[in-house]
Amino acid sequence: MPDERPHPYDALLLLSFGGPEGPKDVVPFLENVTRGRGIPRERLEEVGQHYFLFDGVSPINAQNRELLAALRDDFADHGVDLPVYWGNRNWGPYLTDTLREMVQDGRRRILTLVTSAYASYSGCRQYRENLADALATVEAEGLPLPRVDKLRHYFNHPGFVEPMTEGVLTALAQLPEAVRDGARLAFTTHSIPTASADTSGPAEGHGDGGAYVAEHLDVARLIADAVRESTGTDRPWELVYQSRSGAPHIPWLEPDICDHLEAVHADGAPAVVMVPIGFVSDHMEVLYDLDTEALAKARELGLPVVRSATVGTDPRFVAGLRELVLERAATERGEVPQRCALGALGPSHDVCPAGCCPARAPRPAAAGTGSPYR
Numbered sequence: 001m002p003d004e005r006p007h008p009y010d011a012l013l014l015l016s017f018g019g020p021e022g023p024k025d026v027v028p029f030l031e032n033v034t035r036g037r038g039i040p041r042e043r044l045e046e047v048g049q050h051y052f053l054f055d056g057v058s059p060i061n062a063q064n065r066e067l068l069a070a071l072r073d074d075f076a077d078h079g080v081d082l083p084v085y086w087g088n089r090n091w092g093p094y095l096t097d098t099l100r101e102m103v104q105d106g107r108r109r110i111l112t113l114v115t116s117a118y119a120s121y122s123g124c125r126q127y128r129e130n131l132a133d134a135l136a137t138v139e140a141e142g143l144p145l146p147r148v149d150k151l152r153h154y155f156n157h158p159g160f161v162e163p164m165t166e167g168v169l170t171a172l173a174q175l176p177e178a179v180r181d182g183a184r185l186a187f188t189t190h191s192i193p194t195a196s197a198d199t200s201g202p203a204e205g206h207g208d209g210g211a212y213v214a215e216h217l218d219v220a221r222l223i224a225d226a227v228r229e230s231t232g233t234d235r236p237w238e239l240v241y242q243s244r245s246g247a248p249h250i251p252w253l254e255p256d257i258c259d260h261l262e263a264v265h266a267d268g269a270p271a272v273v274m275v276p277i278g279f280v281s282d283h284m285e286v287l288y289d290l291d292t293e294a295l296a297k298a299r300e301l302g303l304p305v306v307r308s309a310t311v312g313t314d315p316r317f318v319a320g321l322r323e324l325v326l327e328r329a330a331t332e333r334g335e336v337p338q339r340c341a342l343g344a345l346g347p348s349h350d351v352c353p354a355g356c357c358p359a360r361a362p363r364p365a366a367a368g369t370g371s372p373y374r
């Protein structure tokens with residue numbers, strides 16, 4: 001009988017990016033995202049247009065509400081007595097308001113689940129900085145300070161990998177039979193500056209592309225291997241990038257998905273499956289950059305391209321998150337739980353070491369070694 005006690009935790013915090021919920025939200029949302037980040041004005045106007053194409057509504061908040069409900073249902077079904085809260089970095093419900101509410105509800109030992117599966121400044125440390133800011137605000141208001149931890153990166157957990165593998169099989173079945181066996185797999189994730197990739201993860205692990213690229217390659221290889229085993233066909237695959245931002249003279253990870261589609265088309269590839277391993281739900285990066293822009297490029301080329309599913313609220317993903325919560329709770333109680341992970345890298349660290357995913361300008365970050373709030 002598995003131990004279903006979340007003790008010592010008394011709450012789970014779902015922490016996400018946030019997105020606009022109508023046309024008047026778009027500009028203030030983009031200002032929140034890019035404050036102090038040196039994004040050119042033209043890029044902002046362009047990204048604003050992506051949102052306006054969908055009436056100014058990003059699907060990300062609805063998707064987080066669904067994940068919140070799915071986690072609560074799953075916890076209830078499995079006797080896990082742990083309230084789940086939700087807060088965002090860039091739009092309401094704002095993290096600071098959620099954290100204040102949690103403290104006022106008497107929560108003192110909080111575990112955080114971030115909607116990003118990999119190491120990187122944007123996907124990990126920046127959220128830890130946001131937590132430190134929110135804790136500082138709560139402290140300044142004279143409220144008691146909770147202890148806040150963060151769940152380990154879950155990119156290589158079977159709950160994340162297995163639904164995506166199944167998604168690729170489903171996507172392949174949508175391709176015309178004649179091109180199915182020759183279809184290439186394009187694993188895609190958010191591009192980030194190469195300097196930021198190279199320093200991602202713990203300091204001693206840094207190499208070209210850092211933990212960010214290594215973790216994505218591990219997931220891509222796992223899925224490609226599982227698909228080969230299941231279909232009996234060995235397909236070429238590569239890791240590609242999307243959603244580049246920033247100034248043109250700063251190098252970001254390449255190739256871009258659209259350039260990649262052109263290149264493989266020129267190379268004679270009969271079809272491509274785009275596999276969005278960098279994202280946990282079909283938010284704007286998936287809806288615009290893949291389903292709108294990249295699919296338009298594919299039509300222009302006359303290349304059959306399909307996009308496979310993100311994990312969303314797949315029951316295996318939600319169950320995997322529960323397992324990760326209970327695993328960490330056991331570790332915090334001093335037990336030595338099994339730490340499930342597929343692939344070559346093994347389970348990620350529970351506590352980010354000092355110097356993990358460094359920022360350009362150092363700022364306090366919670367939930368790590370040497371953090372001001374531990």
Ligand SMILES: CC1=C(CCC(=O)O)c2cc3nc(cc4[nH]c(cc5[nH]c(cc1n2)c(C)c5CCC(=O)O)c(CCC(=O)O)c4C)C(CCC(=O)O)=C3C
Pocket residue numbers: 017018019020030033034037039043044047058059060115116117120122123190191192193243244245246278279283284285
């Ligand atoms: C690694 C990564 C993830 C994946 C991990 C994770 O999920 O956290 C991610 C997710 C997301 N990014 C999102 C939106 C945006 N990201 C931007 C800008 C940037 N992203 C970056 C990185 C990442 N971003 C970076 C290095 C920048 C440059 C500015 C900076 O250094 O901070 C901009 C500014 C405009 C632009 O230039 O694109 C927007 C609007 C949304 C919400 C989508 C929705 O509304 O549905 C989500 C989930």
Ligand SMILES: [Fe+2]
Pocket residue numbers: 190
């Ligand atoms: Fe982003």
